[in-house]
Amino acid sequence: xxxxxxxxxxxxxxxxxxxxxxxxxxxxxxxxxxxxxxxxxxxxxxxxxxxxxxxxxxxxxxxxxxxxxxxxxxxxxxxxxxxxxxxxxxxxxxxxxxxxxxxxxxxxxxxxxxxxxxxxxxxxxxxxxxxxxxxxxxxxxxxxxxxxxxxxxxxxxxxxxxxxxxxxxxxxxxxxxxxxxxxxxxxxxxxxxxxxxxxxxxxxxxxxxxxxxxxxxxxxxxxxxxx
Ligand SMILES: [Zn+2]
Numbered sequence: 001x002x003x004x005x006x007x008x009x010x011x012x013x014x015x016x017x018x019x020x021x022x023x024x025x026x027x028x029x030x031x032x033x034x035x036x037x038x039x040x041x042x043x044x045x046x047x048x049x050x051x052x053x054x055x056x057x058x059x060x061x062x063x064x065x066x067x068x069x070x071x072x073x074x075x076x077x078x079x080x081x082x083x084x085x086x087x088x089x090x091x092x093x094x095x096x097x098x099x100x101x102x103x104x105x106x107x108x109x110x111x112x113x114x115x116x117x118x119x120x121x122x123x124x125x126x127x128x129x130x131x132x133x134x135x136x137x138x139x140x141x142x143x144x145x146x147x148x149x150x151x152x153x154x155x156x157x158x159x160x161x162x163x164x165x166x167x168x169x170x171x172x173x174x175x176x177x178x179x180x181x182x183x184x185x186x187x188x189x190x191x192x193x194x195x196x197x198x199x200x201x202x203x204x205x206x207x208x209x210x211x212x213x214x215x216x217x218x219x220x221x222x223x224x225x226x227x
Contacts, residue, residue, distance in 0.1 A: 034090055
């Protein structure tokens with residue numbers, strides 16, 4: 001059997017991977033598509049193999065901010081891995097790709113039978129929780145340029161290559177910042193030679209420079225993506 005390139009699945013015993021994939025369907029993740037919107041039951045779990053799913057919190061005045069992102073290191077829908085849950089946020093495709101999708105109800109049944117799967121999901125969920133705690137401090141206390149650098153690194157960790165398609169409106173919505181603030185922050189990163197940004201396409205030119213520009217939160221929440 002081909003091992004999936006989802007690192008959460010890849011750390012499991014072969015029998016657990018087979019049990020998950022037996023009930024899973026391969027699905028495309030299309031850029032901009034919403035998987036769930038606020039109030040929806042979390043029916044599906046997505047083990048991402050390529051691309052990025054963002055969980056975005058929206059306020060009644062239309063502003064929004066990203067709570068966390070999921071790439072090939074993890075799974076969207078982890079909130080419903082233990083008990084049935086509704087979402088308070090929007091899950092949207094930030095970078096197109098593919099995932100293994102299976103029903104969260106099925107996943108819950110599997111976790112009752114398979115302790116290694118249950119532990120892996122619990123560990124991952126704890127990591128997401130730690131990230132959310134760090135993000136709360138980050139949003140309140142860290143400067144926009146350093147937050148943008150951190151966010152770009154986290155996207156870069158989850159995609160192939162050095163080119164990321166992102167509009168300024170989108171980055172502002174993810175960071176909970178004004179577009180002008182994101183523009184200034186992107187220009188500063190560009191002046192440092194870390195990135196080049198033009199017409200919705202961002203090139204990572206100097207990864208160490210981007211890391212130096214990022215706030216400490218990047219290092220605190222970074223997870224190894226290699227299997
Ligand atoms: Zn920070």
